[in-house]
Amino acid sequence: MSPPEHGPSEQAPSEHGPEVVARAALTRVLEPGDEHGGRWLERFGAAGVMRLLTGPEAESGALSGVRAERLAGYRRRAALADPRRDLALAAGSGGRFVCPGTAEWPTQLDDLGDARPVGLWLRGGPDLRTWALRSVAVVGARACTPYGAHMAQTLAAGLAERGWVVVSGAAYGIDGAAHRGALASGGATAAVLACGVEVAYPRGHAGLLGRIAGSGLVLGELPPGSHPTPSRFVLRNRVIAALTRGTVVVEAAHRSGSLVTARYARELGRLTMGVPGPATSGLSSGVHELLRGEAVLVSDAAEVIELVGDMGELAPERRGPVLARDLLRPDSARVLEALPAGRPAHPDEISLAAGTGTDEVIGRLYELHSLGFVERQGDGWQLTRYTRGGEVESGATRRGGR
Template identity: 50%
Template sequence: MNDGTGAGAPAEGGTMNDRLARVTLMRLAEPDDAVMGRLVAACGPEAAVAQVREGRLDPGIVRWFESVRHRSAAGPGETAERLGRILAAWRARLAEADPVRDLAEGERAGARLIVPGDSEWPTQLDDLGESRPYALWLRGEANLRFSCVRSVAIVGSRAATPYGTHVAAEFGAGLSERGHGVVSGGAYGVDGAAHRGALACDAPTVAVLACGADITYPSAHHDLFAAVRGQGLLVSECPMGVRPTRPRFLVRNRLIAALARGTVVVEAAVRSGALNTAGHAAALNRLLAAVPGPVTSDTSAGCHRLIRQGMAACVTTPAEMAELVGVIGDELAPEPRGPVVPRDLLGPQTRRVLEAVPARTGTGPATIAVAAGVDIETVLSCLGALAAAGYVERVPRGWRLRPGGSADRT
């Protein structure tokens, strides 16, 4: 049903006024605005918009802001001036906001709006508290909530090395094969490789953007984003047409960490934005892992620091990451083992006797028994079995290892 405004009917997440208010908030304040987050949490989206329109904030918000500024040693006059500037900026944006138009633009772009309370809203975003997004724009065929129930965020350097992109693609594919959704940021390097790995397995993948859902950034990822829309989702907390900025990249990282059950940092320098995502994951009590790289590589120095400081588990395979985020007892990764060699199949006493047999000059069973720490009968029995298996041979002076025999293939 359409009400004639182009906005469409309200969904299960709230009334139409609630949805219009949330779309308006997306225009008024930047994502993760602490003051607006506190205002919405305390009063609700409709009342928040109304207070901005009236130029009057709830006294509780004013007292909270004063307490925060007091801790930063700001004086009362400076506090009031600062809050006044924030409110003035919101009111200036409010004059240009048109939520009905924004909803229509989203519909034309093939996007849909979800808000807290909708069936598709991932409830794990509520862990963000007052930093929870006001609403989300989605473009794609998948269901966001279902795609993130069992998911892993794969993040890392934009300027990834061939090693980093290879590992990211392997993790994207390997986790997808194990039924885990892949969440990342759609950027160059590790992000793009992780998305491609998931897409190669025909699995849904979620790209969280730092711009409007109708903006392709980076532009070279036009085809990648088209594939993500067909198989997964593009997600944004920004209105249509909004361009990315450096602060928005850092702010959106909290969504990447919150959506996923765990985060793995594949490759990151010590000043990488991926470490910002890792910090959000740790603050949200999400599982955090990092992939080690060459100790000579600056692009792995951030991963090594996370591991060394005990913030992140060291993982080297998708199976290990799946075990980390899986239910206890499920999806256990196999322990890495070397190849099985013939010597591994020998019993413990037989191995001790074999170790006591010299390689070049022969020696008698009594000497071998002393060296092996066993009795003479055991030595004679083991030597017969070892000779039959090709490990040792009898020579005029006793026994020795057979040259080129099984004992050399260890």
């Protein structure tokens, strides 16, 4: 099962309305997560903010909340912005721009309030809004262990096979393993970048990003040609958390950036999950700290889906094998437990050990004999070889008994 892959119709840059063009321009003016800019957008609209930034300096005073030096920086950026060129560049490489008010905008991003993205630049055919409705973030350490890479890959493959979109950040380590797991299963995956969507970062994942864009989605807040910075990586994580139904952290040390994603998810009311690792591993210490708090322990895709999926999508019940003696009535089980392990015993001795009458014991012994648990030795009774050995396949199960 795969998510729908009907992409939006291509829209030429000249067909974008003024509000969309203004938002495209503002992705060159405002840094991701700029709450001052978010408040301005709410008050004046994107076209209004750009008009104030590019108009007479006196008018830009209406954009309150920041120092004059910072506002001057916004004005310089706004003067240099060429949104129609950026929209044309994106379209030329098979990309597009979506923002609040357009059909493809995932409304769960609005939960970020003033820090929601101005818009998102995309590469890939599928519809982002549709994919985000059934998506899970899988994140973790860059310098992961083989155990972590294996867990991320198998978890992502399991999610993708069940029709869930795996979202991550395309970094080395857990992120890359999660994307590869989804791709290997023929499923859906989306990469959220802290740079322009046509920029191959990290460089070693150029091929992986190409594969993701070919069958899935690559998205980010930064316009074409933008390069990542440490702060952009941190702020990128809020998009991953808000876009998805829940976040799974596979491996993370105490200062791992993936814990930032988990914190955003928790603050947004999304489910936070963690995959446990060895107690001696520093790369699992951050996950274990999450699990001591509000995060839920998960070990496979079925357990993740039980938490984030629809009603009735339950993980299979986990229990050990059912032994034949587990199906005995309590009084029969008590008699069976009263037999010594290495020798025959008289019914009177068994009766004393079981705390019941001799006649009751004899009746239960014949029942146990018919089920293959005991055998008679003269006047005594003893456990069969299968019962003494504790094997799952008792005489009862071999003969079709209960």
